[in-house]
Every structure is written in structure tokens, then in C-alpha cells.
Amino acid sequence: LLDFNDNKVISRLEGHSADITCLAYSNDGKILASGDANKEIIVWDIEKQKERIRLKRHRNTINALAFAPEGTPIYGMCLASGSADGTIRFWDPNIDKELVTFASGHNQWIKAIAFDKNGSTLVSANYDGTVDYWSMKSYREIASFIEGECDYASDVAFSSDATRFACQGLNGYKVIFNHGRFGYTLQAVDDNVPNAVKVWSLPTEEELTGPWNKTTSDKLTFSQTNQIFAVHKSNKISGWNLETGNELINIETENTRSIQDIKFSPDGKLLALHGSEYKLIVWNLMTPNPSPIIPKQKSNKYAFSPDGKTLAILSHDFSNFDSVKISLRGINSLLDTKPKIITAKLQGFKHRMIFSPDSTILVATGSKYNEIILINVDSSEEIARLSGHTELIESFVFSHDGKMLASCSHDGTVLLWDWEKITE
Template identity: 25%
Template sequence: MAEPPTKMARREQSSQPKEEAPSDVSVIVQFQSSNGDDTGPQLDIPHNVTPMQLEVLLNGLLNNDEKLPYSFYIEEQELLGELGTHLGAHKISVEKALRIVYQPQAVFRVRPVARCTASIPGHSEAVLSVNFSPDGSRLASGSGDTTVRFWDLNTQLPKHECKGHKNWVLVVAWSPDGRYVASGDMNGLIHLWDPVGGKMVGSCSGHGKWITSMAWQPAHKALPSQKFVSGSKDNTIKVWDAQTRRCLLSLSNHSQLVTAVKWGGEGLIYSASRDCTISAWDDTDGKLVRVFKGHGHWVNTLALSSEYVLRTGAYDHTGKAPQDPEAAQQKAAERYAEATAGKPERLVSGSDDFTLCLYEPSTGKNPIARMTGHVQLINQVVFSPDGRYILSASFDKSVKLWDGLKGTFLATLRGHVGPVYQVAWSADSRMFASGSKDSTIKVWDLHSRKLKVDLPGHSDEVFTVDWSPDGSTVASGGKDRVLKLWRH
């Protein structure tokens, strides 16, 4: 039996400071925009004020006709509960005016998916890739059965079965205007498809081994979409013209297979490789601009802070975009400018060395943060649509949440009992879905950092998950050969 504490130990325990709300009844605060500009005068507010009450106050100060949603940060920590409790927990002094930085959230809200509305058979081998169109109205999938399939989201039935590949289809990628879908296979062949009629419009051959990743030129750079980039197991990166099907640039400095490619909005193409490096290339002439050497093992995955707007181009969250290509390109440029808001584009990488590295590629080659905490390799990293958060999915059965600007650790989300293969954000950046080897999809709430909905239904490993840009549907596929659609 344990001895009772001595008088001295009891006295020391009682003298330990407790984390509790300040006893002061009010706090002087100063609202500040994310650019550092003061908003309104300093205010004397009760210490038990909540983020919802701060929102009402801020909307009044900004004279917003419509009440807009905001999130609030104090010394880079998001305020999630009562102000006083937050200050006590983080030991924040209130001797001088407290700066509360506010950031607007998406005005629209995505409803959590709660049930499987369709289990669509069709593929005769594992589903390896599912991808929604930029407007969220259509879906393409690639499979080990060598086919690409298009699915009708209204009737929730198969629309086109596209044959042409002779080996597993590993990647499918929509152009940001929705005119083309590119698919790459294990033989190194790329086919281009018309998603409306389901017909093949051409093939690009040049890679000697399988295609690992593809990305299209951003819509604010060119519309209609014409160019895309592919990375391959043959260690090379190639830029293609979708209309002529010719290879425009062949880029090579990697000594091992290329695992991921991204086409950024600042005129750079990024490639990650098993040679532990990431390269940045000029997208006009193919010159090597920078090499990033932050990892000690294979680099598996890349993500860009502007990825959501690069993917959706001119389409907003309702799936609408201007019909005229010039107007659409202008709209895509406006959306990109709004998403980056004068900040450099950020790049995050995930590796077999269990770490993530966060870069600002246009400003330097050293990581601005090295993020540690996973205890097994990282499968995928994804920025939230608003660029403020990063998710990492790992073989250690967890998903980790990080600050998208500074790379600081925010939370570990545990619930899966097998490796987590992929994660996908909702368009409003308030929720995300994860797919795992344990055959389940799980939907998580960003605000509470907790599991919102558990979605069993697959009978085997879930390899791929995507959340439609309009927020209405999550699609998943895996080893059981079934494509599932999940809705509210």
C-alpha cells in the first residue's frame, strides 16, 4: 500500500499553481486582422466570453450587414472555449491589452456525410483512385482492372466504362476546367478522356515505367486547360500538351523514382522522389530552380497551400463558373489571389522518415518547420481549402493536425485500428474524412478535434477517399472493388 504523502509534500502540492480562469471579471482586448491592422477601439469584455459572442461583437465593429463567421487566435493558439479558461490554460498574461487575431471562415457550411447512399459495383479489381470533377458534379475512378470509369452522381449509377489501358490504372486527374481527365498506368502510358462522352481523345507515351502522379496547369495561368505534368517510376517528370499529346519538357535530376508532382500557382512545378529530395522547376523552360533536402528517407507525398483553388479553378463552392474562357480565367485568378492573400505559396512534404517539412519555396530552400510526432511512415499530407491547416495520414494508425502557416502541432486524431491511407477535407475547412486499412471511413470535426461520424461499410481496405468540391458527397474505393458514395 502506498504511503500517504508527508506534510512537506502536501504543502508543496497545495502551493502548485492551478490552471484556472483568471479571477478578474474583465479583460481588455484589441481585435486585429490577420494582416496586423487594429480593428475598432480597445474593449473591456467579461473573461467568460465565448468565440460565438466575440463573433457578434466583431461583426458589429466591422458593420457587416450579414453576420459572417470568424475564428479567433491569441498568441497563435485558436480560441475554442471561454476566454478566461483559455488564458489560464496557456498562462497568458492580461496585464496589457490582449490582441485577438481574427480570420474569416467559409460563409457556407458543409453538412457532415452520415450514411452510404450508394454502393456501386462495376470494377473487377481494387479501386485505386477516385477523383471528383472541379465543379463537384462528376466522378472518375481508376482501378486495377485496367479501366477508368465515370459515374453519374445524380442517378448514382455507372456512366462510362473506358477501356484502353493494358495495366493497372494508378492515377486519374481532372483538368481544372473539367474538359479532360488524364489517367496513368503501370506501363507508363497516359490516356486522355472526354468525361462527357467517355471517349478516349488521345494518348501520351514517353515514360518507361509506371505513372505515380499527375497535375494540371492552374486555371489562372491558362484556360482552356492544355498542359499537365506527370511523374514516373523511371525517375523523370514530363510536361505534356493535352491537345497535341506531345511532350513539351522532360525534366530529370532525381536518382530514384518520382513519388509526387504538383503544379503550383507561382510558376513552379514540384517533384518529390525516393532519393529523399524535392525539386522545384520553372514551368516555362523546365530549368531547375531549387532542390529541397529536408528529409532523411523517401519523400512520399506533397501538398500546396493553394491546392483547393488550383483544383477547382474558376468554380466556386456551388459549382458555378463563367462560361467565357477569358472571364473564367479572370475568376480563377481572383480566387487564387484571395486564397494566397499576398502570402507566398507554401509546400508541405511527408516522408518515410516519419516527419513533415513545411517550405515557402519562393523565398528559400530551408524548411520553415520540421514537424515530428508520427512513429511510422506518412502516406499523405493535405492542406485545408483555406490553407490554415495541414493533415497527415500515417501507417501509425493516426491522423495529425498541424498549423498550416507555422507548422506547429495541434492535435492527434485516433480512432482507426489500421494504417490511414488517405484524408480529404470538406470545402468549408470544418471537417475531414479519413480512409484506412481497417475498412472504415471516419469523419472528424476540426473545431472539437473529435470523431463526428464513423462510416463502416467497405468489406476490405479503403485505398482512396475524396470529398466533392461542392461539399455534398464523399466517394471512397478500395480492395473490395466497390465504389461507395456517402451523403448527409
């Protein structure tokens, strides 16, 4: 914990003997779980600031952690862990008790796991490209998507309203879940469309045909406010309404390689493409023929604020290699006003940047400094530096109630920052 008056750490969670690889808060914010490269999980009591239990039954690196929602059948609020040993284990976070183990789905490292909103299902993704869908009622595998040549499944996530699910693979393979439907790239629809996208109804196991059957993709994203998904491939972005099949987005781009991501703004009005050579392009989707309103801006990292009002873009300041430039742009006035430019001391080429849950503060760090900086969005001024880690900060995340920020580092520690005191 940080004493904001003198910017000193007054409580540090120590106990890991190897790099911390993942973090997860319980839904009530009272418990924090951390996993490491030494096969251990530590469950921390946030209020008492001490270790509650230590879980050691995995046989390889812990890659993913997730708490089940409170209403999960049988074991509400249990902790799930995915490991490089190929298993998913479920734990009672109050005692050292393993509840159940899923071991049949993955033969290689598990990369990511996610519960749906009501806790009835769990999805897991593997480095060999397989994606498994589990029932939390029967604790059995419902489906396993392993066809084709998807060599690496890098992430899984549910949409914010729990009606859609996506899996990203490097060879253009996707899984899409929408109102009980699964869609995934299985094989070519015909010889002219390798790695085409397919959409399926999970309850009926029938294919839902549509124009997406005639396209391929290397990146995919969901709109948060509409039943829309968009895909990028080579020099084109396409998007459709999954209910009607109507094409809503058709944007020609350069033949861009090494796409890092494609993302809608929270209100669905903007679409951002982060491509090779650290170029960011943003389109206004509200115009009949969308044209870039931010064309090819240098960007190492970008983030939309949760309230949809601000776009933050971080880029290197090549006139001063000890610093980066962060531009803050009001989304409603991207064309009319110049961005606010902030110069921040964040050396290195690996950066992380997120907004606070209320969108008022930007949180960022760099690979060569062991500090987290806080920037006030309205004033564009740095308001604090959070010091305490001694090595590279790997990740940080806010608790569900927004009252706590947790950061983990290569120094093997997790630090908890009292966000309410920091922002007083």
C-alpha cells in the same frame, strides 16, 4: 450515398472487378471516374448514381486519372488516363470514344499526370524517372527530362496558382516550373555537388543560375503564397526566392533519413518536416532564427487545414493499440496553448487524414477498420462514422464544389457521400 439519419449507405457504385487504384472528379462535379488494376475505367453519372460508360483500351493497370479544365484547347473537359502500359489516353467522358493517345513518352509505368490551370499543358511522370511535358494544342511532346539517374518519379503537381510545377524523384531529382521556367536536377554542377538542382527557362532554354546550383535535395516543396521553394538534404533545409535568388530559409536539422515530406503551412509562416521514426518537426519562419515550435512529435500523419488555422497530428496510442491520438493545434497559438487531444478508434499503421474544404471537419480512416470517421474541429468530438466499405479504404477525395466525398476501397467499390446532408 449515405443516409445520414441512420448512417446507412443508400447508393453504392459497383462494377469494378479488381482493386480501385485512382479517382477523379470532373470540374463541374457531375462525373466521377474510377480506374482499377484490371485495366478498366468506369465513368459514373453522379446525379443518376449509375455507370455512364466503361473504357477498356488500356493494356495494364490504370494508375492516374485527370479531367482537363473546361477551356482546354480542342477537347475541353476530356478525361486523361495514365497506365502501367506506358500510354496516356484521352477520352470523351460522355461516350466511349478515345480522342488521342500519347505513346511515345514513357517506356515504363506511368505513375501520375496533371493538367495546368488553363489546360494548355499536361505533365506525366514515370516509374523510370522520366518526366514529359505535353502541349494540349498540338498534342505533341514539348520536352522530356530523362538525363541522370533518377530511378523513380513518384509524383507530379502544379502549384495552386498554376505558375510552378514540381516532380519528385527518389534520387533528389526535381523539376520546377515558375512563370514559364523549368528547373530539374540533371547532373552535377561540379564534381563536388552530385545531383545538384538546376533551374531553366523553358521559352529560352537558358539556365537560370542561382545558389540552388550548389545544393542537393531529397525533398522539395513550394510555398503557396510566395515565390519560394525549399529543399531538404541530410541535415539542412534551404529555401530561396526564385525571382531574386535570395536565401530566405537556412535551418540546421538532425541527420534525418527517410524523409516523408516537407511542407509549408497555407500562409507560408510555418514549415513542417515529417521524418524517419514518425517524427514531425515544425518551425516558425517568422522569427529571425527559426527554432522548432513542435520538436520531434510522434506523428503517423499530419495535415494543415485549408484556412491555415489548424494543424492536425495523428499518432499511435501505444497504451491502446485499437486507437490513435489526434491532436488539434491552433496555428496562431502553437506556443501558448495545449493541443486538444482526441482518442479515435482507428487501428492499423496506414492512415489517411484530410480536412473538409471549409476546414471545420477532419476526415480520417485506418487500415484495419473499413469506416471513415468525422471529427468536428471546434468541439473536438467525433460526429459520425461512415460505414459501407468491407475492406481497406485506399483513398478519399472531395469534389471541387465540396458537396460530395468519394471513397474507394480494396473491396472494388466507390462510395459517394452527400457532404451537405452529413453536415446538416
